[in-house]
Structure formats: C-alpha cells, structure tokens
Amino acid sequence: MALCENGGLMRQSSGPAVSDSPLFRGMASAVVDEVLGAATPRTLAAGQTLFLQGDPVEALFVVESGRLKLSQVTPDGEEVIVRTVGPGDIVVGVAVLDKRTLPVSGIAISECRVLAWPRPRILELAARHPILRMNVIGTIADRMHDSLSRIRELSTETVAQRVARALLRLARDAGRPVEGGTLIDQPLGRQELAELAGTSMFTASRLLARWAREGVLEVGRQRVVVLSPARLEGLAGDDESAR
Amino acid sequence: MALCENGGLMRQSSGPAVSDSPLFRGMASAVVDEVLGAATPRTLAAGQTLFLQGDPVEALFVVESGRLKLSQVTPDGEEVIVRTVGPGDIVVGVAVLDKRTLPVSGIAISECRVLAWPRPRILELAARHPILRMNVIGTIADRMHDSLSRIRELSTETVAQRVARALLRLARDAGRPVEGGTLIDQPLGRQELAELAGTSMFTASRLLARWAREGVLEVGRQRVVVLSPARLEGLAGDDESAR
C-alpha cells in the first residue's frame, strides 16, 4: 500500500493516486481524462470543514490526499464519527445522486486535497457515462453494507470489541507498515478513537493502555501502532481474553 | 392512513395500495402499468423467509400487504432487526442496482404479499425508465440517512430513549388509530422490540411496564398501543423524566 505495484511513485502528484479511485474503475482512459478534467481541486487545512450535516449538496468529492472524518453531531453537541475517508474515496455519493441534504459533516483530520465536481456537472457526466453512475452506486452499496454492520456491532458488541475493530479498520484504511507493525498514519487522539467506537475517551484510553501493556499495540500521543493484528482480531471477535 | 383521501377503498385489491409506492412516484400511468405488469406476485406466511443475508440478489421487492423484518444475524446467532417494512416499501434496492450479496435477511412478521421483479427484468426497466432508477436511488438515500441516524442513536442514547424511538417509528410506519391512541398494527413481542432497539428482552419488558403504569402506553401480549405520542417523544429526546 505504501508502494505501488506499477513501481511508480504515488501520492506525489495529483494524477495517479486519484485515478485509482473506485470512481474510475473499468473506465476507458479517455473518459477518465474527461471526468478528471471536469473536477475542481481544493485544499483544506487540518480541522477545516468541507461540508456540514444538513447543508444542501453542492458537489461530489473524491479525496486526493489526507484524511477526512465524516461525523454526525447530536442535538447536544456530542460528535459521532461515522467513518473516515482517505485517498481515492468517494464522498457523499448518495446525496449527490439524489439531491438531498447531507447526512453527515465532513471535516479534515489532516491537511487534505480533494477533487470536487459541482452537482450539475457530475450529473451531466453521469448521464453520459453509465459506468460512472454504476461506480458511484457501487460505493453507496459498500457504505450501506458498512453502516448495517456497524449497527449490528453497536447493538451486540462490547466496547472493547468495538475499539479493537475501529483500530483494525483504521490500520486497513490508513495504515503504513513500519518496523514491527502497522502505524495508523493519521493523527489519532483518544477522543477521536472514542468517537469512532462509540465510547468515552476514558474507556478508550484505558483499553489502549491495557493493550499496549499486553504487547498488542504501541501507543503514543496522537499515535497508535498495531503490533499484532491477529491478536487484535481476536479481541474484536469472540472476546475470550478480553474479559 | 386507514382511509384514503380519494375516498376509495384501499388495500383491497393489489392495484391502488402498491401503485402509491415511492417506486412509482412521478411516473406516467402507462409506465406504472408496464412496470406492474412485469412483476411476479408472491405470498408469504408469517415467519417465512423471503431472502437470507449473504445470498445473491435475485429480485427487487415491493411489499403489497403485511410486514417484514430486515435483520442481521451475528456470528453467534443473535438477531438485530435493522428495520421493518410494510405496504409500498421497496426492499433491497441497493443490492439490486449493484449486484451484491444481500446485507440483511428478510422475514415475514405477519402474512405478506410482495411483488417481485427478477434482477434482469428490473435492470432492463430501469435502463429504459430513468425515473424508476431515480426512485430506487431515492429510497436508498432514505435508508442511508436512517442507518446513519441509528448509528448515532446507538452510540449516544440510553436504552430507554432507543426503545421509545423504536415505538414511535413503529407507530408511524405500522400504526392504526384506535380509540384513545395508536395501535401498533403488527404482532410485536418483547423480544422483537428488544431486537429493534438493541437491548435485552428483560429491559424492554421493564420499560413497557413502567410506561404503561405511567399512562404513556397500553400494553398486552404481542400488542402495544401508544396513548401519548408526545410524552413518548419526550422520553426519546432529552430524557428528563426518564432518569
């Protein structure tokens, strides 16, 4: 994942990383160029808001570099992170196709570059290129699947299982191999991890401390390295040793 | 909802009730007829399975009468009801458009009639009638929105709030006005309510008993009547009196 099988450098320029996005899967390169040409690039500083829950949908986004969190805010200001997205991910696919208000807010976790297609433009492209439409629908199906799994997990699993799972997801989506393990390559505070797993910062902190003691993780300020994914998976699944 | 504003009889024959489905919204009546003509009706006894989580997608369904539950089963057999659907509702829209395996199982709660469009047939229709496609995408967007809200609720709300909310949803989706309140017009066991709210049967039972004592509900075997939706909403929202 850090290196590219074609041997070229990734995440360097805007080109290659983004054209690997699911948005372009199976698409003729002429069409890729046309679609890419229609995009407006945009950069965000860490912490900056790309869009807010409840806003009308203005554009479809694809992340070029950096990471964003998609979160829902409760009436009393508590934040629940629904997922995080990184390079190549399509953002707010559903809403764009259906002209609805946005179900989540999108906020940069680190500095980001995103490509934006204003709604009219992406709709026009989608009308002419069915494959583009299918690709967007495909990611919607993926997100739906994820959401339903998440509902099941929140209903039936313990906090320890959910935190373990959140770490595994992060390692998969934002992981970078380092010596002895996989570094989660995004600033990851305890509070954020807690919001991802649906728990409190204190419980998240305690779990990380425990797992670090047990050698499953290596933790630091805003930083987690997964040393033993296998044992984490054990903790996420049936919870023998976790009790 | 029991009577129709056009004064005609509803839910009598297969025609009128189903053609009110979001699937046909904004559609020319000739097209409605064409689409309806392509459907295969099917009946299910209570408890019968329409499809299973993980199966390949065979058809798009619209409920004609009765209710179904869509649920996920955990590896160890526990069941989580994701939602219930009733007359007019579109089922497994996402999966059909994207040829994926089904994310949930669909099981009849009461005796049901459903219309089914085998995948190739619905895809062919969708290709010729963009409005049909948009209508399916619209319900997908709705479901996505619901799922995300549910994630937020499971992460931040107490069991009491979630049970109250589940009852409100049921009253809205499956309610029938009776003297003094709204009867939830589907067999609703404590276990099922618990699965809807993500809690245990015991806790659900205790909450119902308490709210019945307080005059918010009237409860019986497999039966709940909402007497005071307003107070239930209070319990679902900020939880002053519930603590």
Next chain:
DNA sequence: CGAGAAGTTGACACGAGTCAACCTCAGTGG
C-alpha cells in the same frame, strides 16, 4: 519557560445485562 492541550488513573455510581423463579394466557386434546 509558561500555558494549555492531550492523556492517565483512581474512586465511584449507575444503567443494563443475566439468571432464576414465577405468572398468565391461548390453544389443544381428552
């Protein structure tokens, strides 16, 4: 170096799951 953000840890309380015993009703067969 100071200030504040990030993280840790212990004490405590309480919500909610678990289990066992019990009640109550609907349907069935004698």
Next chain:
DNA sequence: CCACTGAGGTTGACTCGTGTCAACTTCTCG
C-alpha cells in the same frame, strides 16, 4: 368444558461494564 402445556411475559436479586468526575502528569508549541 376443563385441564394441560408451552410460549410469552414479568419481576427481583445480583453483577459487571462503562460513564463520570477529579486530580494529576506529560508533552507540545509559541
């Protein structure tokens, strides 16, 4: 028509996981 049976439901006792709060430490950055 009544007794039986089993599913559905209730309730109390108990336990434990987690959230809450407070005090404290440690790191980072200006």
